Amino acid sequence: MNKINTGFDVVQNIISGKWKSIILYQLGYGEKRTKDLLKICEGVSHKVLNEQLKQLQQDGLIKRAVYSDEVPIRVEYTITDYGRSFLPLLKEMCDTGDKHLKKQGITAYDHKVCEYNESQA
Amino acid sequence: MNKINTGFDVVQNIISGKWKSIILYQLGYGEKRTKDLLKICEGVSHKVLNEQLKQLQQDGLIKRAVYSDEVPIRVEYTITDYGRSFLPLLKEMCDTGDKHLKKQGITAYDHKVCEYNESQA
DNA sequence: CTGTATCCAAAGCGATACTG
């Protein structure tokens, strides 16, 4: 891990990785199952999702609950109070980005927007 | 570049890379020469600094001015209005991180804090 | 359903040397 000199480093460690910020942000709205997160993080691989979830746990930002009595097994992730303390920042990140997406129009970037054409499972 | 679905992606593209956020943040306080940025971004390599500066220019966040009549040559970087629109977010990132650095104490992370034992140039 | 391990390709970045 990198040397941490500034608040920026703290935040970057929290949200480094392509999915951590969105995971945390979404958990702010309520607990989620693994498969839900897999859907929310559209395009994430199985492996990377678990890696980032594990890091978020180790950093104390989220909690993992296993309901092994059920079948099939169910796992729920919830945000911790510590994780919650980052929500205002995440909200502002999201808002700032969205504002620029709208203002500049979509064409400024190589992307597709909100294509949730999932027919759900 | 990655597919952009959310505001998060916009922001992550802006501040991805270890130094962009701090460069932008510092330029918010006024223009800086290359060598100044090299000092501010303690530990950055010559190559990476220039890469990130170039990306910031291409994204329209900063401007580069060359004073080639002087000797030795002088180059100044300034923040643009567009770049300035990200400053509130950067401020919050910095504050949020700093707050947690202070609150948790140093021990929560594998790092060394503010070791500016540079004897300056 | 959930998580781990292996393999492999791409990206990130530091060190160094070199050009203006």
Added chain:
DNA sequence: CAGTATCGCTTTGGATACAG
């Protein structure tokens, strides 16, 4: 002082197969 190019190491992350 400022910037580029090359090399090689490290990290990241996707695909896939496998285990509980």
